[in-house]
Amino acid sequence: MPAPATMTQKLRLKGGRVIDPANKVDGLLDVYIADDRIAALGDAPDGFDGAHEIDASGCIVCPGLVDLCARVREPGYEHKATIATESVAAAAGGITTLCCPPDTNPVVETPADIELIRLRAEKIGKTRIVTLGALTHGLDGERLSEMAALKNAGCVGVSNALRPLANTLVQRRALEYAATFDLTVFLHPNDHWLSANGCAHEGRVATRLGLPGIPEAAETAAVARDLTLIEQTGIRAHFCHLTTARAVHMVARAQFDGLPVTADVAIPYLYLTEVDISDFDSRCHVIPPLRTTQDRLHLREALKRGTLSAICSDHQPHEADAKLRSFPSTEPGISGLDTLLPLGLRLVDEHVIELDELIHRLTAGPSGILGLPFGSLSVGASADVCIFDPDLTWQLNTDTIRSNGHNTPFMGWEMKGRVTHTLLAGKLVHSLAG
Amino acid sequence: MNNSRQIDRHGRLRHFLSIEGLNRKLLTDILDAAESFSGVTEQTVKKVPLLRGKTIVNLFFEASTRTRTTFELAAKRLSADILNINITQSSTVKGETLLDTLRNLEAMHVDMFVVRHADSGAAHFIADHVAPHVSVINAGDGRHAHPTQALLDIFTIRRVKGPDFGRLRVAIVGDIMHSRVARSQIHALNLLNTGEIRIVAPKTLTPAHAESLGVHVFHELRKGIEDADVIIMLRLQRERMQGALLPSEHEYYELFGVTEAKLAAAKPDVTIMHPGPINRGVEMDSEVADGPHSVILAQVTHGIAVRMAVMSMAMHHKESATE
Numbered sequence: 043m044p045a046p047a048t049m050t051q052k053l054r055l056k057g058g059r060v061i062d063p064a065n066k067v068d069g070l071l072d073v074y075i076a077d078d079r080i081a082a083l084g085d086a087p088d089g090f091d092g093a094h095e096i097d098a099s100g101c102i103v104c105p106g107l108v109d110l111c112a113r114v115r116e117p118g119y120e121h122k123a124t125i126a127t128e129s130v131a132a133a134a135g136g137i138t139t140l141c142c143p144p145d146t147n148p149v150v151e152t153p154a155d156i157e158l159i160r161l162r163a164e165k166i167g168k169t170r171i172v173t174l175g176a177l178t179h180g181l182d183g184e185r186l187s188e189m190a191a192l193k194n195a196g197c198v199g200v201s202n203a204l205r206p207l208a209n210t211l212v213q214r215r216a217l218e219y220a221a222t223f224d225l226t227v228f229l230h231p232n233d234h235w236l237s238a239n240g241c242a243h244e245g246r247v248a249t250r251l252g253l254p255g256i257p258e259a260a261e262t263a264a265v266a267r268d269l270t271l272i273e274q275t276g277i278r279a280h281f282c283h284l285t286t287a288r289a290v291h292m293v294a295r296a297q298f299d300g301l302p303v304t305a306d307v308a309i310p311y312l313y314l315t316e317v318d319i320s321d322f323d324s325r326c327h328v329i330p331p332l333r334t335t336q337d338r339l340h341l342r343e344a345l346k347r348g349t350l351s352a353i354c355s356d357h358q359p360h361e362a363d364a365k366l367r368s369f370p371s372t373e374p375g376i377s378g379l380d381t382l383l384p385l386g387l388r389l390v391d392e393h394v395i396e397l398d399e400l401i402h403r404l405t406a407g408p409s410g411i412l413g414l415p416f417g418s419l420s421v422g423a424s425a426d427v428c429i430f431d432p433d434l435t436w437q438l439n440t441d442t443i444r445s446n447g448h449n450t451p452f453m454g455w456e457m458k459g460r461v462t463h464t465l466l467a468g469k470l471v472h473s474l475a476g
Numbered sequence: 477m478n479n480s481r482q483i484d485r486h487g488r489l490r491h492f493l494s495i496e497g498l499n500r501k502l503l504t505d506i507l508d509a510a511e512s513f514s515g516v517t518e519q520t521v522k523k524v525p526l527l528r529g530k531t532i533v534n535l536f537f538e539a540s541t542r543t544r545t546t547f548e549l550a551a552k553r554l555s556a557d558i559l560n561i562n563i564t565q566s567s568t569v570k571g572e573t574l575l576d577t578l579r580n581l582e583a584m585h586v587d588m589f590v591v592r593h594a595d596s597g598a599a600h601f602i603a604d605h606v607a608p609h610v611s612v613i614n615a616g617d618g619r620h621a622h623p624t625q626a627l628l629d630i631f632t633i634r635r636v637k638g639p640d641f642g643r644l645r646v647a648i649v650g651d652i653m654h655s656r657v658a659r660s661q662i663h664a665l666n667l668l669n670t671g672e673i674r675i676v677a678p679k680t681l682t683p684a685h686a687e688s689l690g691v692h693v694f695h696e697l698r699k700g701i702e703d704a705d706v707i708i709m710l711r712l713q714r715e716r717m718q719g720a721l722l723p724s725e726h727e728y729y730e731l732f733g734v735t736e737a738k739l740a741a742a743k744p745d746v747t748i749m750h751p752g753p754i755n756r757g758v759e760m761d762s763e764v765a766d767g768p769h770s771v772i773l774a775q776v777t778h779g780i781a782v783r784m785a786v787m788s789m790a791m792h793h794k795e796s797a798t799e
Contacts, residue, residue: 246684250496251596252620252656322601367601368601369596
């Protein structure tokens with residue numbers, strides 16, 4: 043890219059297949075960008091003669107991806123990853139907006155915490171980072187956080203992340219208080235008494251390996267309780283990363299009944315099952331745990347139907363040592379920014395979902411859940427664009443992975459589809475060519 | 477289970493981590509070797525020079541007396557040098573990781589680690605990270621496996637009942653859920669095509685999908701031990717009374733404790749086993765523990781010969797690896 047000019051910057055994305063599910067667009071179109079905004083699709087508006095061009099022929103041009111759940115480990119866990127390292131990985135993965143849960147150290151519970159993350163991300167300028175505020179003070183599960191202040195500071199929702207709430211009354215009060223400010227509550231459904239010290243799905247594999255199990259009921263009991271409270275409090279709620287067929291069924295039923303609930307799936311759960319932890323592969327140690335092949339099938343179907351309206355990475359980068367222990371003692375989580383799009387595209391290859399549906403679940407779907415104006419190529423919208431070559435094959439390995447966290451069971455997999463360019467508010471933040 | 481971890485490309489023992497992944501021939505070979513070593517343990521000079529000059533470390537991250545002692549005796553009878561290292565939780569809290577501990581011991585030119593750890597999978601993890609010349613023997617990892625205990629139990633059954641396991645009905649009674657011993661026994665019995673394997677426990681101590689292990693599941697003692705040739709009792713940990721798994725030792729004994737009277741349901745020549753240490757009046761009464769059907773002390777004796785067999789075979793791998 044040439045040096046920025048003082049006058050309006052104009053850019054033409056030429057010759058690509060544009061897929062913008064929010065606007066039901068799918069066709070060979072040029073995209074015109076003026077400064078940080080989408081100016082037009084199709085015919086050139088006035089003044090674009092001689093504009094800079096990116097050749098997108100043979101590629102797909104879609105809105106920049108929106109990742110509902112990615113940990114960038116800052117502040118507090120900089121030995122795992124930083125906003126700087128993970129911003130680069132996000133941009134390389136076509137992700138222009140990512141949402142961080144509040145379980146940093148210190149937790150995100152004041153306007154200053156939100157400001158700190160936003161400013162660091164803006165300074166690096168590779169991806170936009172939005173944050174969820176803590177639902178309870180210090181995520182202690184007992185005292186409410188100052189949600190009005192968090193909302194004014196720009197948090198996109200509140201959550202207690204994976205930490206438990208002390209009791210059902212605290213949960214009711216927290217939901218009611220969040221509803222006061224029209225905040226979406228992001229719930230990680232898990233009954234902590236039932237999951238106890240478990241580290242694997244309670245089933246055949248955990249029984250064989252002698253690993254403490256987490257029963258399906260840890261998720262379904264929590265979803266049932268949460269749905270009851272959602273109905274009573276009238277809160278808008280989102281279920282993060284459902285893993286069981288039964289929980290998905292309960293959420294589908296609630297949606298049918300008109301409850302304002304949404305849900306997502308994290309991409310590892312669409313590929314891996316309890317069988318993958320066999321032989322104590324700590325890279326597959328995740329919370330909630332990988333479930334059965336039957337559950338995986340139902341998650342895929344629910345994604346197609348739209349009960350699950352977003353796919354997230356649930357990105358959890360770790361330092362190597364975090365996984366160099368015996369299985370139960372390893373830290374759970376998979377590094378996922380690098381594989382969000384290519385693993386998504388594999389779902390299309392496997393006829394689980396159509397390409398435009400996939401892109402919807404990666405853009406407009408999650409953006410809608412967050413209540414953000416991103417995830418589309420509407421004229422006037424922020425020019426967040428992901429351009430990828432759907433046929434380019436590559437291998438995920440220690441040379442190609444961009445995240446600081448190399449903890450992924452997909453290491454060594456052949457991937458098809460690779461991001462060639464990423465634009466954040468009209469600015470080129472990633473180019474595969476270098 | 478991935479065979480390549482514990483079996484080398486010549487089909488010999490490289491580590492000994494679990495019964496799962498062994499084939500029947502190798503299992504029988506170990507039992508036969510143990511048979512020949514049991515002669516050594518009965519001599520007045522109870523020593524053979526097989527592992528002279530070798531260094532073995534008993535690396536115990538969890539307390540144990542019986543298992544550690546029999547490994548120590550087995551090593552000494554093979555003329556190896558043995559070092560006991562007990563690493564409690566508190567010393568790992570000091571910051572040294574498991575891998576650091578291993579590296580430090582390896583630097584002392586150790587040839588074999590005998591490992592016990594509270595985490596399932598710990599022995600596998602260690603085997604994956606030791607230097608190529610070091611062998612790892614699993615002396616119990618979490619709820620996963622205790623393969624030498626299972627071997628000595630099988631060895632004992634073979635001595636008492638003969639080599640044809642196809643005609644045997646074996647009942648394992650007690651806390652199956654938390655038992656690494658039971659899991660290893662079940663694999664070993666299945667590998668030898670045992671006629672029927674039963675587990676007997678209340679539902680709170682029965683693992684999910686237990687039948688997928690290849691057993692019949694019973695929740696009533698009388699039915700579970702009916703016509704059994706062998707009854708293996710498991711130790712009940714006191715802490716099971718917490719966590720709402722059982723109401724009391726008293727009720728457990730009433731329902732699952734083996735007494736002479738209840739034994740009437742089993743075959744007249746039934747063999748009673750227990751990995752020890754016994755809670756008398758909880759798992760069984762003294763009459764049964766010390767009675768004519770009990771082989772509990774023989775199990776302990778056999779433990780030494782079986783461990784000699786496993787140690788010498790895993791060490792032998794190393795000798796031939798450099799050929």
